[in-house]
Amino acid sequence: MIAEFGLAALWLAAALALLQLFGAFAGVRGGSADLVAVVRPAAVVQAALTGLAFLMLIWVFARTDLSVLLVASNSHSEKPLIFKISGAWSNHEGSMLMWVVIMAVSGGLIALIERRLPEKTMLATLGAQAFVSLGFYAFLLFSSNPFERLSPVPVEGAGLNPLLQDTAAAVHPPGLYLGYVGLSVAFSFVVGALLTRNVTPDFARVMRPWVLGAWIFLTLGITAGSYWAYYELGWGGWWFWDPVENASLMPWLAATALLHSASVLAARDALRTWTVMLGVVAFSMSMIGTFLVRSGILTSVHAFAVDPERGNFILALLAIYIGGALALFAARASTIAEGERFALMSREGALVVNNVALSAILGIVLLGTLYPLLTEAFGVRVSVGPPYFNPVSASFFLPMLLVLIAGPLLRWRRDSFARVQRSVVLAVSVGLVVLFGVGVLAGLGILPLLGMALAAAVAVAAFAPLRGRSLRRLPLPVWGMVIAHFGIAVSLFGVACDSALTVEKLAAAKAGDTIAVGPWQVTLDSIEPVAGPNWTAIEGRMTARYDGGEGRELAPQARSFWAPPQETTESALLTRWNGQLYAVLGKEAADGRWQVRLWWKPFVTWIWFGGILIALGGLLSLLGRVTGDLRLRERRRLIAQRHGEAVS
Amino acid sequence: MTARLKPKHQRLVLVIVALVAIIGAGVLAAWGLRNQASFYLLPNELVADPPAAGQAVRLGGMVEAGSLRTDADGITVHFIVGDGEAKVPVTYSGILPDLFQEGSGVTADGSMGADGVFHADGLLAKHDEKYVPRELKDMTEAQKHQVVAEATE
Numbered sequence: 001m002i003a004e005f006g007l008a009a010l011w012l013a014a015a016l017a018l019l020q021l022f023g024a025f026a027g028v029r030g031g032s033a034d035l036v037a038v039v040r041p042a043a044v045v046q047a048a049l050t051g052l053a054f055l056m057l058i059w060v061f062a063r064t065d066l067s068v069l070l071v072a073s074n075s076h077s078e079k080p081l082i083f084k085i086s087g088a089w090s091n092h093e094g095s096m097l098m099w100v101v102i103m104a105v106s107g108g109l110i111a112l113i114e115r116r117l118p119e120k121t122m123l124a125t126l127g128a129q130a131f132v133s134l135g136f137y138a139f140l141l142f143s144s145n146p147f148e149r150l151s152p153v154p155v156e157g158a159g160l161n162p163l164l165q166d167t168a169a170a171v172h173p174p175g176l177y178l179g180y181v182g183l184s185v186a187f188s189f190v191v192g193a194l195l196t197r198n199v200t201p202d203f204a205r206v207m208r209p210w211v212l213g214a215w216i217f218l219t220l221g222i223t224a225g226s227y228w229a230y231y232e233l234g235w236g237g238w239w240f241w242d243p244v245e246n247a248s249l250m251p252w253l254a255a256t257a258l259l260h261s262a263s264v265l266a267a268r269d270a271l272r273t274w275t276v277m278l279g280v281v282a283f284s285m286s287m288i289g290t291f292l293v294r295s296g297i298l299t300s301v302h303a304f305a306v307d308p309e310r311g312n313f314i315l316a317l318l319a320i321y322i323g324g325a326l327a328l329f330a331a332r333a334s335t336i337a338e339g340e341r342f343a344l345m346s347r348e349g350a351l352v353v354n355n356v357a358l359s360a361i362l363g364i365v366l367l368g369t370l371y372p373l374l375t376e377a378f379g380v381r382v383s384v385g386p387p388y389f390n391p392v393s394a395s396f397f398l399p400m401l402l403v404l405i406a407g408p409l410l411r412w413r414r415d416s417f418a419r420v421q422r423s424v425v426l427a428v429s430v431g432l433v434v435l436f437g438v439g440v441l442a443g444l445g446i447l448p449l450l451g452m453a454l455a456a457a458v459a460v461a462a463f464a465p466l467r468g469r470s471l472r473r474l475p476l477p478v479w480g481m482v483i484a485h486f487g488i489a490v491s492l493f494g495v496a497c498d499s500a501l502t503v504e505k506l507a508a509a510k511a512g513d514t515i516a517v518g519p520w521q522v523t524l525d526s527i528e529p530v531a532g533p534n535w536t537a538i539e540g541r542m543t544a545r546y547d548g549g550e551g552r553e554l555a556p557q558a559r560s561f562w563a564p565p566q567e568t569t570e571s572a573l574l575t576r577w578n579g580q581l582y583a584v585l586g587k588e589a590a591d592g593r594w595q596v597r598l599w600w601k602p603f604v605t606w607i608w609f610g611g612i613l614i615a616l617g618g619l620l621s622l623l624g625r626v627t628g629d630l631r632l633r634e635r636r637r638l639i640a641q642r643h644g645e646a647v648s
Numbered sequence: 649m650t651a652r653l654k655p656k657h658q659r660l661v662l663v664i665v666a667l668v669a670i671i672g673a674g675v676l677a678a679w680g681l682r683n684q685a686s687f688y689l690l691p692n693e694l695v696a697d698p699p700a701a702g703q704a705v706r707l708g709g710m711v712e713a714g715s716l717r718t719d720a721d722g723i724t725v726h727f728i729v730g731d732g733e734a735k736v737p738v739t740y741s742g743i744l745p746d747l748f749q750e751g752s753g754v755t756a757d758g759s760m761g762a763d764g765v766f767h768a769d770g771l772l773a774k775h776d777e778k779y780v781p782r783e784l785k786d787m788t789e790a791q792k793h794q795v796v797a798e799a800t801e
Contacts, residue, residue, distance in 0.1 A: 234743075235770075344661060356666045360673035367677045371685065381688030383706050383757075388684035392676050396669075506742055508722020558746075567746040586743030589722040595743050 003068050003147040006056030010097075010147075013049040013104060014137035016042045017130045024127025028120055028195065039126050040111040046133075047108030050101045054088075057097060057146055061088040066157055069150040070094065076157040078534050086170035092294060092310075093146035095173055099290075100136050102181040106210070107133065110185065116206055116629075118198060125192030132184055135317040143313050172228060175221030176248050180286035182214025183251060186258065190279035191325060194332045199272045204265035207279070209625055211262055215255040216618040222248050223611030234569040234584045236599045238498070238607055241389045246369040247289035250362055254282035257358040260351050268412055270339040270348055274355070277333075280325045285362070287318045292369070343414040350407030357400035361393050368392075394447055401454045404488070405461040408481060423464035431457030444500045451496030459489035476624025484617025491610025497579075497603035508593040518600030520581055521545045522554070527594060535561045537570070540585040540594060544574055556585040580604050686757070692733040694760075701762045707736060708755045716750055729754060729766070740768040748773035 020042040027036040060068050061084050064077045074091045075084055089098045107129045114122065140146070189207040193199045225248065230238040239245060258278040264271045291314045342348040368384045375382050405427050409420040417424075435453035438444065444452075462485040465478060503518040514523045525541045537557040544554050556572035574581040579602040586595025686704035699705050707729060715728035724741045727750075738756055748754060748771060758768035 349662070352662055352666070356669045360669055363670065363673050364677045364680075367674075368681065371681050375685075382685040383688060384681065384685045385704075385757075387686075387704065388680045392680040395676060396673060506723050569743070569746060584743060586723075589718055591722070593722045595723055597743050 002056050002059055002065070003149065006053040006060075007145070007147040009049045009053040009056070010100075010137070010141060013046045013053070013100075014134065014141060016046045016049070017133045017137060020046070020130035021127055021134065024123045024130060027123035028127065036123065039123060043104075043111035043126055043129070044108040047105045050097075050104040054097055054101045057094060058085055058088045060147075061085060061094075064157060066155075067149055067151070067153045069148040070146050072150050072154050072157050074158065076534070080533055082167075083170070089173055090170070093140075093144045095177070096136070096140050096144050096294075097146050098174065099177050099181060100133065100140055102177055103129075103133050103136065103184060106181060106185045107188075114206060116202060117192075118196070121192050121196045121198045121203070123192075124195040125188045128188040128191035128195075129185065132188065132321060135320065139310075139313050139317065143310050172221055172224040175217045175224060177221075179214045179216075179218030179221055179255070180251060180290065182210050182217065183255060183282045183286045185210045186214065186279050187283035187321075187325070190276050191328065194276060194328050197332065197335055199265075199276055199336050201266050201269045204262045204275060205625075205629075208259075208262045208266060209622055209629075211255060211259050211282075212618055212622040212625065215252070215259055216615050216622065218248065218252045218255060219611060219615040219618065222252060223608050223615070226611070227608050231571050231573060231582075232568075234571045236502075236504070236582055236584075236597075236601070238604070241368070241384075241386055243369050243372075244293055246365050247292045250365055250369075251282060251285040251289055253358050253362040253365070254278060254285045257355045257362070258282050260354050260358075264348050264351050265339070268340050268342070268348060270342055271352070271355075272336050272339045273333055276336070277329065278355070280322070280329060281359075281362075283325075284318075284322045285366075287314070287322065288366075291315060291318055340413075342412070345410065345417060346415050347407065347410045347412045350403050350410055353403045354400060354407065357396045357403075360396045361400075364393050364396070365389065390447065394450075398450055398454060401458055401488070401492075404485060405457055408461075408465050408485065423461065423467065427457045427461035427464065430460045442500075448496040448500035451492050452500075455489045455493035455496060458492070459486060462486040462489060476627070477621040480617045480619070480621025480624060482617070483620060484614045487610045487613030487615075487617055489610070490606050490613055491608075494603050494606030494608075494610060498601050498607065501602045502604075503600045505598045507596055507598075508589050509596050510593045515596065515598060517581070517598040518602075519547045520598075520600055521548070522581070522583070522596075522598055523551075524594070524596060530557065532559070535559045538585065540583075540596065542572075542583060542596075544581055544583075546576065546581075554581070554583050556583045558585050558587075575605060578602055690734075691729055691731045691736045694736055694766075695734040699760055702759050704757070704759055706755060706757050707738070707766055707768075708753070709736070711748070711750050711752060711754050713750045729756065736766050737764070738766045738768055740771060742771075745771050745773040 020039050023035045023037075023039040023042065026032060027039060057070075060071055061075055062081065064071060064075055064084065066072045070091060070093050074094075075087045079087070088094045107126065110129070111126060117125070186207050189203065189210070193203045222245075225245070226238050229240065229245075230236070258275065258281075261271050261275045261278055265275045291311070294310060294314060368388050371384055372382050406417075406420055406424045409423055411419075431453040434456040435449065438452055439449055462482055465482060466474065505515055505517040507513075507515050509515060509524045511524055511526050514521055516522075522542050522544045525543055528539050528541060530537050530539045537559040539555050539557045542554040542556075543551040545551050552574055554572045554574055557570040559568050559570055560566075561568070569584055569586075572583045574583075579600060582599040582601060584597040586597060588594055684704075686706055687699070688706045688708060689699075691707065691709045694705070694707060709729040709731045712728040712730045712735065716725060717727075718725050723743075724739065725744065726737065726739050728735050729738050730736070738758075740756070740758075752773065755772040756766065756768035757770040757772075758766055761767050
């Protein structure tokens with residue numbers, strides 16, 4: 001009954017989306033007011049209905065209602081409640097329902113609060129939003145129904161992949177989905193602006209919070225996903241250039257570029273065509289990401305269902321939306337008047353470099369990700385990995401950071417280098433000191449060395465915009481920029497240190513043996529069996545001493561889950577401010593010794609701290625923009641009120 | 649000099665810079681893909697046309713039953729990957745993946761050594777039928793069973 005209720009809510013929401021599309025269409029064509037009046041309420045009620053459907057799905061998962069196919073194939077009665085609930089979206093159908101919910105809620109929010117754009121543009125935007133949603137409703141209802149019943153009812157469910165029974169794995173998909181969907185809202189604004197020929201700074205201001213929000217969630221989702229892969233897979237790496245990881249990185253790159261170009265459009269009314277183009281590209285990347293991950297074209301922990309029908313469905317949606325948007329862009333691009341001009345040496349000029357470099361990196365990642373699929377069509381199988389991605393993308397990323405040193409200091413429109421010279425020289429000298437200091441001390445690879453030097457220079461430069469300004473009166477968005485740029489430096493430092501300074505030790509040990517790895521002495525004390533709620537494990541009890549200091553305990557496990565039957569390695573981590581000790585317990589050798597793999601990874605945690613700082617910067621900026629908008633709205637309301645009183 | 653440029657020319661310069669950068673990215677990517685992409689090979693392909701020693705390739709096949717042995721150091725393993733037609737000796741130092749076992753599928757990243765042994769830096773093993781190595785996915789069911797049967801004999 002609960003499942004049917006959820007399904008009915010979904011159908012109703014889809015019908016409302018259709019109504020919203022018709023109403024918006026009528027509105028843009030100047031049609032009947034009755035039909036137009038329905039658009040905003042339709043969007044709001046849709047949000048409520050899809051939310052209800054999602055709650056119903058969580059309910060059947062929490063109760064482990066095995067008569068629902070999705071529950072039977074993905075859940076199990078003996079599983080911690082938290083993972084039963086997160087199991088609702090750790091599968092294909094549930095995650096697509098989550099996508100639709102987030103989309104409907106965003107649509108409802110715009111319909112409810114956004115009043116700054118001309119009504120026609122707003123209607124066109126809501127119409128575009130309804131059009132995109134309809135595709136996903138169709139996908140959900142016709143090929144991925146999460147509420148499908150199963151008869152006869154099985155005695156027990158198949159369980160959730162143990163790799164996904166994890167807190168980071170429960171947080172990572174919603175983060176990415178919020179990001180993807182946020183970009184779909186930006187896309188709707190772009191389509192609305194193009195349709196009604198209204199590409200203005202106001203359009204950029206209205207779109208910006210959505211891009212910022214999407215970008216914050218993408219940043220967090222990628223950071224969580226990377227940390228999950230790092231400790232859960234037990235390979236000691238934090239980024240594998242796996243197509244699935246690239247699928248989340250590409251929308252992030254596009255959103256980062258869009259964020260910066262939207263700022264130019266909002267502040268200076270320049271880069272109009274380019275911003276519109278980026279809006280289309282950013283959503284295309286979300287769709288391509290979804291296609292790569294969900295079509296089963298790739299084999300991975302994310303490819304829940306290898307089902308060509310679904311892949312074709314998403315491919316068709318992708319072709320309709322992106323093809324349509326590009327056609328609209330081609331038809332309307334010539335009608336977008338040229339924006340304000342600017343000198344090369346200006347804030348705009350630096351942001352153009354940022355955009356070009358980000359687009360180049362995006363292209364490089366996209367080519368590298370799709371290349372194996374292309375060659376496979378010709379019968380040649382290849383894999384593209386770090387030897388391609390690292391140097392090729394770094395050749396654009398590192399120059400971009402050089403511009404990042406000076407860019408935020410430049411004034412809009414026109415500036416001279418002499419004005420910012422002092423700060424830039426300071427930052428560059430710090431970078432050079434690190435370059436030669438570290439270069440002389442240790443023979444490191446060229447990329448890590450450049451990374452460390454640039455990280456130092458960018459860290460110093462990130463705070464340069466604060467010089468000579470009153471910190472208490474500094475607007476929040478400036479704080480956001482400073483912190484996000486500093487986060488880039490922190491992350492880069494972690495990446496460079498991890499790749500250059502990591503020490504690895506692989507050994508077969510018996511109880512009592514001590515292994516040295518970097519500054520650590522690790523003693524294997526004993527091997528014990530342990531049990532958890534739905535698993536048993538062999539645990540290696542170890543004591544680790546840093547530089548002969550106090551012993552700290554460390555207990556990596558080899559776990560066996562029984563539903564579904566699967567073995568996983570649980571790595572153990574010891575965190576210090578300057579790095580992490582990473583331990584994995586392997587197999588028992590024939591002579592009774594145990595394989596132990598240890599890594600000392602200096603400053604590796606800075607990678608994720610940097611990611612969090614970047615997201616925090618985005619959050620501050622978003623808060624600043626939203627409170628600014630609210631204050632403006634309040635002021636306008638007061639003026640209107642006073643005006644009204646004066647008239648009466 | 650740039651300070652003397654007219655705004656229109658400055659815009660042109662920007663467009664040219666952007667174009668050069670994008671074309672540069674394309675060229676760089678093409679070069680990188682030609683040189684850095686590693687090929688997926690089945691044992692018979694690897695034996696028929698061996699790659700240069702040290703060139704990164706990815707080998708996929710079945711771990712032959714009874715071929716797995718461990719060195720005295722407890723961490724270096726040797727095994728044979730076969731596809732029913734050819735066999736390739738593989739050596740690997742490290743912890744074997746959870747699902748790694750004789751008679752099941754494996755994908756090994758690494759390169760051929762001058763000694764004719766495949767040196768793997770990384771192993772991926774999937775034994776669920778959903779996760780047969782990509783190389784074996786295109787075989788018919790009968791072929792697949794034959795390979796598995798031969799490997800597990």
